[in-house]
Amino acid sequence: MKKFLMIGAAMAAFAPAAAMAQDTGSWTGAHVDAIAGWDQMKVEDAFAPGDDYTKSGAVYGGSLGFDYDTGSVVMGADAELTGASTKDCETIATTTACIKTGRDIYAGARLGVPVGDARDTLLYFKGGYTNAQFKAEETTGTVVTTETTEEEGYRLGAGIEHKFGTNVSAKVEYRYSDYGDGVNRNQVVAGIGYRF
Numbered sequence: 001m002k003k004f005l006m007i008g009a010a011m012a013a014f015a016p017a018a019a020m021a022q023d024t025g026s027w028t029g030a031h032v033d034a035i036a037g038w039d040q041m042k043v044e045d046a047f048a049p050g051d052d053y054t055k056s057g058a059v060y061g062g063s064l065g066f067d068y069d070t071g072s073v074v075m076g077a078d079a080e081l082t083g084a085s086t087k088d089c090e091t092i093a094t095t096t097a098c099i100k101t102g103r104d105i106y107a108g109a110r111l112g113v114p115v116g117d118a119r120d121t122l123l124y125f126k127g128g129y130t131n132a133q134f135k136a137e138e139t140t141g142t143v144v145t146t147e148t149t150e151e152e153g154y155r156l157g158a159g160i161e162h163k164f165g166t167n168v169s170a171k172v173e174y175r176y177s178d179y180g181d182g183v184n185r186n187q188v189v190a191g192i193g194y195r196f
Contacts, residue, residue: 025119027069027076027112030196031169036060037189039084041101043134044182052182053099057086059187061104073113074122080106095140101185102133102148104177106155120163130155130177132185153179161193169193 039059044052065078082104089098108128115121131152138145157175164170171191178184 025114027067027074027114027119027122027163030066031064031193033063033065033171033191033193034061035063035080035082035173035189035191037187039086039101040186041084041086042182042184042186043099053088055086055088057084057101059084059086059104059189063106063191065110067110069114073111074124076110076112076124078106078108078110078126080104082106095138098137098139100135100137102135104130104132106130108155112161122161122163124159124161126155126157126159126173126175128155129153130179132177132179134183151179151181151183153177153183163195167195169195 037059038056040054040056042052042054059082061080061082063078063080065076067074067076084101084104087098087100089096091097106128108126110124110126112122112124115123129152131150134149134151136147136149155175155177157173159171159173161169161171169192171193173189173191175187175189176184177187
């Protein structure tokens with residue numbers, strides 16, 4: 001009888017710890033992230049037919065989202081707003097033409113698989129809609145002409161995210177965005193997130 005009482009007491013003491021471990025391993029919840037990384041923009045026939053523009057710069061911004069952990073996979077949705085420093089300029093005679101990247105809006109979903117005994121590392125794929133802003137600027141002498149356009153497209157990506165405790169996470173992600181008409185971009189970003 002005493003043996004059963006001891007086993008019962010041990011199980012009762014273990015239960016809160018097990019529940020805490022399970023909560024720590026869950027990916028369900030909202031999150032906000034700060035991201036920064038490398039951005040490469042390619043525009044075919046940028047200044048003239050056959051004149052392709054491929055330049056690299058920095059990308060920076062933030063995102064927010066929500067994940068749901070089913071126990072075997074993690075499904076999530078997120079939205080992101082970023083800016084970039086990527087630009088290219090060409091000068092012919094007295095005229096300088098530049099293409100600059102502007103803000104980029106993304107909204108999409110991701111699907112991931114937790115790995116490790118603690119389920120604190122997530123391997124995931126993502127995809128969704130992206131809307132990028134581009135600014136064309138032409139300077140001739142003291143006359144400056146600018147035109148801002150928006151391009152819509154899709155984004156595909158993959159990444160790995162690791163949780164440090166229950167609230168803080170870090171990730172590394174590659175993504176490819178295609179806006180059609182020979183306009184696309186590659187990005188590799190790192191992020192720090194806080195989970196609620």
